[in-house]
Amino acid sequence: MSIYLRNIFRFVLLVLIQVLLLNKIPLRWWANPSGFPPYTPFIYPLFILVLPLSTPVWFLLISSFTMGVTIDAFMDTGGIHAAACVLMAFFRTNVLVALLPKRLSEYPNTSPNIKSMGWTPFLTYSAVLLLLHHLVFYIIEIWSFSSMGYLLIKVLATLVTSMAFVVLYSLLFSTSLNATYYDNK
Amino acid sequence: MRNFLILIRRFWNLILFLILEVVSLALISKNRNMQGVDIVSSSNSVVGYMYKKQNDVVYYFQLKQMNDSLLTENARLRNAIAQVSNIDQFRDSTVRIPITVRDTSKKDSINTQGVLKTIRYAQYNYIPARVINNSISNDKINFITINRGASDGVQKDMAVVSGNGVVGRVANVSAHYARVVSVLSDRKISSKLPDGTSNLITIWNPGSPEYVVTEKVPVYIKVKKGDSVYTTGYSFFPENVLIGTVAKVDTMKASSAKNLKVRLSTNFRSLQYVYVVDDKMGAEKKQVEAETAKPAH
Numbered sequence: 112m113s114i115y116l117r118n119i120f121r122f123v124l125l126v127l128i129q130v131l132l133l134n135k136i137p138l139r140w141w142a143n144p145s146g147f148p149p150y151t152p153f154i155y156p157l158f159i160l161v162l163p164l165s166t167p168v169w170f171l172l173i174s175s176f177t178m179g180v181t182i183d184a185f186m187d188t189g190g191i192h193a194a195a196c197v198l199m200a201f202f203r204t205n206v207l208v209a210l211l212p213k214r215l216s217e218y219p220n221t222s223p224n225i226k227s228m229g230w231t232p233f234l235t236y237s238a239v240l241l242l243l244h245h246l247v248f249y250i251i252e253i254w255s256f257s258s259m260g261y262l263l264i265k266v267l268a269t270l271v272t273s274m275a276f277v278v279l280y281s282l283l284f285s286t287s288l289n290a291t292y293y294d295n296k
Numbered sequence: 297m298r299n300f301l302i303l304i305r306r307f308w309n310l311i312l313f314l315i316l317e318v319v320s321l322a323l324i325s326k327n328r329n330m331q332g333v334d335i336v337s338s339s340n341s342v343v344g345y346m347y348k349k350q351n352d353v354v355y356y357f358q359l360k361q362m363n364d365s366l367l368t369e370n371a372r373l374r375n376a377i378a379q380v381s382n383i384d385q386f387r388d389s390t391v392r393i394p395i396t397v398r399d400t401s402k403k404d405s406i407n408t409q410g411v412l413k414t415i416r417y418a419q420y421n422y423i424p425a426r427v428i429n430n431s432i433s434n435d436k437i438n439f440i441t442i443n444r445g446a447s448d449g450v451q452k453d454m455a456v457v458s459g460n461g462v463v464g465r466v467a468n469v470s471a472h473y474a475r476v477v478s479v480l481s482d483r484k485i486s487s488k489l490p491d492g493t494s495n496l497i498t499i500w501n502p503g504s505p506e507y508v509v510t511e512k513v514p515v516y517i518k519v520k521k522g523d524s525v526y527t528t529g530y531s532f533f534p535e536n537v538l539i540g541t542v543a544k545v546d547t548m549k550a551s552s553a554k555n556l557k558v559r560l561s562t563n564f565r566s567l568q569y570v571y572v573v574d575d576k577m578g579a580e581k582k583q584v585e586a587e588t589a590k591p592a593h
Contacts, residue, residue, distance in 0.1 A: 131350050137433040138565050148503040149433040168309040176316045180323075184343050187431065187439035187475065189327025190320035197316045201309075251324065253435045253502070261503065265435075 114163060114220060122158055122178065129155045130185045150265055152272035155182055155192075156244050157280055159200050160237055164211075164218040164227070168204055175200035188252070195248040199240050206239050225281045237277045238270070245269045328437070337468055337475055338429050338441040344473035347441055351428040362568045369459035420534055421574040423449055425456075427567045428473075432505035438480040440464060442570060445472040453532055455573040461538040461561035462527060463570050474572070479539075480505055480564060486531040487539055493517050494528055498539055498558065505564045508540065510556040517554075519545055525558050534573055 137149035159175050179193030186192070207215060207223065210232045221227045223236060245266045253262055304311065327337070338344060425448075429441035444450050446469045456463040456476050462485065464478040479485060480500050487510060488494040498510045510525055523542045529535035544557040575581075 130346070134429075134431070135354075138430060148435075149505060151431075151433045169312050172309070172312050172316055176320070179320065183323070184340065185338060185346075185429075187327070187338050187437075187441075188434065189325075190323030193323065194317055194320035197313060197320060201313045249435075 118158075118162065121161070122174075125155045125158050126178075126181055126185075129153065129182060134186060147268075148261065148265060150268055151186075152276070153245070153269060154273070154276045156196070156199060156241055156273065157276060159196060159203065160240060160277070161222045161224060161280075164207065164215050164221050164223060168201070171200040171203060172197055191248055191251045194251060195244045198247050199244040202243060203240060206236055210236055224284075230281075233281065234274070234277070238274060241270055241273045241277070242266070245273070338439065339445070339468040339470045339473045339475035341470055341472065344428070344441060344443075344470065347429040348443055348473075351426070351443075358566070358568060361566055365459060365568060372459070419575065419577055421449075421576065422571040423574060425450075425474075425570050425572055427570060430478075430564065430567055432480055432564050435502040436482055438478045438505075438564075439467070440476040440478050440567065440570070442474050442476060442572070443472065444572060445470050445474050447471050449574060450474045450572050451574075454578075455533045455537075455575070456570050457534070457537050457573060458562045458567060458570050460563070461540060462533060463562055463567070465532055466572065476570075478564065479508065479560070479562075485533065485539060486528045487525050488528045489513075489517065489519065490524055490526070491517070496525075498525065506560060507543065508558050508560055510539075510542075510558050511553075512551070513554040513556055515547065515552050515554055519554065519556060521545065525556070532575075532578070534575065 133152050133154060137151055155178060158178055159171070162171060162174065175196040176193055179196035180190065182188075182192040183190055204215065211218075211228065218227065223233060225233050228236070249262055249265050249269075253265075256262070338347060423444055425442040425444040427440055428443050429439075431438045431440075440456075440463065442450075442456075450466060450469055452466055452469055454466045456466060462479050464476040464481075465483070466474050467477045468475040477483060482499065485498040485508075487496045487498040489496065493513070496510050496513060498508050500508045513519060519542060521542055521544065525539045525542065527533040527535065527537045527539060538561045540558040540560040540562075542556045543559040546555040546557065548555065
């Protein structure tokens with residue numbers, strides 16, 4: 112599969128998982144024990160995390176915006192996801208440059224994952240960007256700092272589930288096939 | 297000019313980033329004020345279609361719950377009919393006779409029992425709809441998507457109720473789908489207590505989809521746990537729709553008022569069927585109110 116097809120396929124699959132499965136979870140989660148607020152787990156930022164390392168920034172921004180707007184349409188959040196995604200995509204390059212030893216253009220056709228980066232850098236990279244995304248998302252959504260505890264609970268709870276998805280993805284798709292795109296060699 | 301182009305090329309990524317952020321912020325503000333038709337919403341036909349397909353699959357898992365809710369509602373409606381028509385009281389030991397009024401002014405009435413007169417036409421028309429998407433985890437506004445739209449007579453600002461109580465208000469309408477702002481939002485509901493205390497305001501506190509708060513009830517009004525809270529006819533909801541029952545009474549020392557924690561009678565976690573309320577007098581009421589609101593010259 113070519114690099115484009117693979118990412119388009121991933122886009123569609125992640126949107127479907129997010130919209131048709133994960134959005135229904137807070138509904139079926141019957142009680143909220145000790146006032147713990149219901150929240151929706153997010154898996155779709157994974158799409159932005161694993162776009163190839165050599166993707167130009169303008170394409171990153173546009174594709175993240177598309178992803179955000181798609182999710183917004185399904186979740187009726189206006190443009191909150193889009194705003195958070197665009198911010199996340201903008202800072203992706205900076206985080207990657209800080210974590211990787213070589214320049215980004217020296218990694219042709221490689222995605223950020225545990226194969227190309229190693230466990231610790233990849234999880235750090237994911238955690239930083241996901242934290243940024245969730246923080247921005249919930250700040251715009253709640254739009255007040257009067258209940259910081261509530262905001263932090265929501266951000267942390269969502270971050271834990273998102274990181275679980277990232278780890279799950281790394282364990283499931285960490286074959287050599289995913290690390291390099293052979294047909295482009 | 298050349299320097300300007302160089303500047304744009306140099307900061308192209310930053311400029312694109314700012315443009316996209318501004319676009320998303322514009323979308324957010326448009327979504328928040330509930331006005332206008334959004335393209336980016338679940339009432340557009342593509343998203344509505346997807347949700348409908350998903351709901352068609354999930355529908356079968358929920359048939360049992362749905363049966364229960366329909367049965368309870370049937371029972372409630374039978375009781376309501378029995379009270380109105382004074383017949384069909386077989387379960388009671390007392391037998392009631394239908395009340396008929398003899399109208400002697402009507403010359404052409406052959407019926408010796410009298411002519412049935414219509415005193416008032418039904419003011420509300422209920423359009424049944426299925427919930428195809430539902431959210432409870434947002435903090436400001438929660439939306440519900442239903443599978444009825446403009447072609448079924450659904451219009452903007454109509455009230456939406458379930459068999460158990462209030463649900464929300466129609467925000468956007470497309471041909472076959474409509475998006476409803478549920479009461480789990482920062483929208484106030486004009487409400488009253490069964491003893492006639494009116495002009496109260498009920499609002500949702502984010503965090504729990506089970507409770508709303510009726511604010512600033514004067515302390516001299518006696519409220520017990522378990523009392524019902526109803527809607528008034530002042531806003532877009534029909535009168536006497538159940539909001540919920542009082543779960544906890546919080547007396548505030550400073551302002552000599554009580555806040556009532558109200559358990560919603562509608563279960564938003566398993567909402568299946570709702571009714572869109574078409575108020576036939578609604579347009580007239582709105583027009584009269586708008587006319588009086590104008591400054592008199």
